[in-house]
Amino acid sequence: MAPRRVLLDCDPGIDDAFAIAFGCGHPGLELCGITTVAGNVSLDLTTRNALAVLEFLGNGQVPVAAGSPAPLLRPFEDARRVHGESGLGAARLPAPRGRPVDTHAVDFLIEKIAAAPGETTLVATGPLTNVALAVRRCPQLVAQVADFVIMGGSAGRGNITPAAEFNIWCDPEAAAIVFGAGWRVTMTGLDVTRQALVTADIEDRMLGMGPLADELLLPGLHGYGGTARSGKPVHDVCALALVAEPGLFGCEPARVEVETQGRWTSGMKVTDCAAASGHNALVAMSVEIAGFWDLVFGAWQRVSAAMTRR
Numbered sequence: 001m002a003p004r005r006v007l008l009d010c011d012p013g014i015d016d017a018f019a020i021a022f023g024c025g026h027p028g029l030e031l032c033g034i035t036t037v038a039g040n041v042s043l044d045l046t047t048r049n050a051l052a053v054l055e056f057l058g059n060g061q062v063p064v065a066a067g068s069p070a071p072l073l074r075p076f077e078d079a080r081r082v083h084g085e086s087g088l089g090a091a092r093l094p095a096p097r098g099r100p101v102d103t104h105a106v107d108f109l110i111e112k113i114a115a116a117p118g119e120t121t122l123v124a125t126g127p128l129t130n131v132a133l134a135v136r137r138c139p140q141l142v143a144q145v146a147d148f149v150i151m152g153g154s155a156g157r158g159n160i161t162p163a164a165e166f167n168i169w170c171d172p173e174a175a176a177i178v179f180g181a182g183w184r185v186t187m188t189g190l191d192v193t194r195q196a197l198v199t200a201d202i203e204d205r206m207l208g209m210g211p212l213a214d215e216l217l218l219p220g221l222h223g224y225g226g227t228a229r230s231g232k233p234v235h236d237v238c239a240l241a242l243v244a245e246p247g248l249f250g251c252e253p254a255r256v257e258v259e260t261q262g263r264w265t266s267g268m269k270v271t272d273c274a275a276a277s278g279h280n281a282l283v284a285m286s287v288e289i290a291g292f293w294d295l296v297f298g299a300w301q302r303v304s305a306a307m308t309r310r
Contacts, residue, residue: 003030004146004243005119007112009067009105010236011039011126012049014082014089014220019125019236020050021212024059025299025306026244032120033112034064035105039126039170040079041087043069046126049087051096056216057303058310060098067105068129071171079166082226089223091216105130110138117144121243125151125236127167132174135181142183150178151239153256153269154190155283164267165190168258172267176258185281187256188239189269192249192284196238196292197231205297212304237296242284245295250286253279 006029010016023031034054036046047066054062070076083089101108109130113120122145124131135141142148152167152175160166168175179185198221206213224232242249255275259268271283 003028004121005030005032005116006240006243007033007035007109007120007122009035009037009109009122009124009126009130010050011037011041011046012053013040013046013087013126013236014224015234015236016040016125017049017053017088017216017220018234019240020053021057021216021303022237022240022296022299024057025301025303026240027302028244029240031059031062033108034062035067035108035130036064037067037105037126037130038069038076038078039167040083042078043067045087047100048096051098051100052093053216055096055098056093057212058306064100065103065105065108066100068133071127071129072132072173074171074173077170082224084223084225089220091219091223093215106133106137109134110141113141113144118146120145121147121149123149123239123243125239127170128152128174128178129171132177136177139181142181145183147186147243148183149186149188149239149243151188151193151236153187155269155271155273155285156191158268159190161264161267163265165269168269169267172258172260175267176260179256179258179280185256186242186251186284187281188242188284192287193233193235193238195287195289197233199231202293209300209304210308212300212307217300238284238287241292241295245291248288248291248295249284251282251284254281254283255279256281256283
């Protein structure tokens with residue numbers, strides 16, 4: 001079976017970098033392009049990090065397109081307190097030699113998806129600004145993707161406010177556009193990503209994986225701020241893992257709306273899993289933890305092996 005074509009819209013970000021490594025290593029995925037958006041850090045840094053991570057992994061041929069430097073309507077607020085000044089925690093990768101393509105991320109998404117209708121899975125692991133602009137400019141895009149998966153939101157409590165998860169809180173107007181665009185959004189939110197934690201045992205499994213672990217994974221984790229004592233979530237890896245092995249995840253159909261006006265609830269996902277009709281989302285609520293980590297380490301080990309052969 002041919003690998004699934006994946007376009008990744010992201011804001012690297014420690015967990016985005018881990019997800020890129022997963023996407024480069026899983027044999028069932030073909031990472032055919034990355035678009036960047038301001039989120040965890042500013043657009044210049046998310047773009048630099050995407051290029052640097054790809055080159056470090058030996059996948060510098062994957063094109064990167066820079067996108068939106070700010071939310072649609074709101075001032076931009078980053079997450080440097082979590083991801084560090086560079087966005088990659090304590091990891092210090094070589095400066096990238098390559099440059100982003102000379103196409104805006106929104107145009108890049110539209111063109112890549114239209115070139116192979118029904119064959120490309122779009123995965124978004126940052127604020128949804130680029131995707132919202134793409135579906136506004138090209139409404140037929142929603143029928144051209146094979147699937148659309150996000151890391152974002154929560155059916156319960158948030159992580160930037162009690163009500164909202166960071167990616168949705170950062171640009172709730174964009175998220176509202178995306179969820180109302182007429183496609184099914186597979187939502188890999190905090191409900192499931194908070195189950196997939198890097199514990200001390202998981203860190204121990206990284207030892208011996210060469211430069212991938214020594215220069216990216218472990219320094220990234222050690223510079224990962226604001227995480228729970230019980231472990232560190234790898235949020236964005238979950239979205240790509242769901243694409244690669246959906247059977248590991250328990251998902252429920254739901255009606256999801258995004259709050260944009262509430263004084264205390266802006267960015268909140270109002271998730272109704274009991275709705276009898278009108279479902280616009282598939283919400284991941286559980287993950288088989290041992291299988292998840294076996295899947296992730298299998299992909300990372302392939303990347304590590306390829307790096308050591310260079």
